[in-house]
Every structure is written in C-alpha cells, then in structure tokens.
Amino acid sequence: MALRLSTGLRNKLLGTEGFKTIMQNGVIRIFPGVQPSSADDGESVSHLLEITVSSGTFTAGTAVNGLNFAEPSGGSCAKASSEVWSGAAATTGTAGWFRFYANDMTTGSDTSHARFDGSVSTSGAQLNMSSTAITAGATTTIDSFVVTMPAS
Helix, strand or coil: CCCEECHHHHHHHCCCCCHHHHCCCEEEEEEECCCCCCCCCCCCCCCCEEEEECCCCCCCCCCCCCECECCCECCEEEECCCCCEEEECCCCEEEEEEEEECCCCCCCCCCCCCEEEEEEECCCCCEECCCCEECCCCEEEECCCEEECCCC
C-alpha cells in the first residue's frame, strides 16, 4: 500500500506552508484492518492506539503532546529526534494501517483537512513496527518515521 494524502493536505501543500508546518503538533492513530482507499474516507473502525509525544494526552487544537517533524531534507521529513513518539494501547488487536492527523484532528469522512494514511507492518510498510500485535495497556514507541514527498 502507498502513503495516501488527503485532498486537504494536497491543497495546503500547493500554498506557501510546507509539510512540516502543516502537520505540526499532529497525532497518529493506529487502526486494525485494511487501509482505506483514500485519506478522505472515514475511519470506519475504532483505533487501537494513539501516538503522541511521550504517551501524553493530546487535545486537538493545542500544541501539548503533539508530534513534530524535523526540518525537511532532500524531499523528506523525519520525526523530530528530540521527541519520543509513543502511546498506550486503548484495546487489543492487530495493527493494519495508521492515520496521521494535523493538529485539528478532524476525523470521519473529510476532504478539506490535512491528514495522511499509510500501511503498518513489521517491514516494507510506511510505518514499520517490531510487532503488529497491539495489547491493551501496553506502550508502543515509534523510533523512526520518515515521510518522503513525491517529486511532482
């Protein structure tokens, strides 16, 4: 599966703000099952896990515990090295895909807000984890995360 950008994110990238700024203080939710065909689609399932800075409580619209990217380099943005991206699982299941939401964290079917989706696996995915088995209450940490923008 490929990284899928929402219509809202693609439109914002055409403006003057860069990816790092648009996605500043965002949050990742990890879901079971198959990645939707579009990041504009609603989630249709409950998330297993929410990733924030150091597993802290995230509140949409505030910077507290939101995830950030480092300065872009060579068309790619990596997670900010100073941040620990982690979260305690809300429920038990098998991770299948993730959605990275901008700080407003607009859920459901939507074409105007910035977010992107990708697959989750132990290798060859947009988000590789040591295990896709998620256990309620257990903490998962994302050590490495890089988004590469296409050339056009």
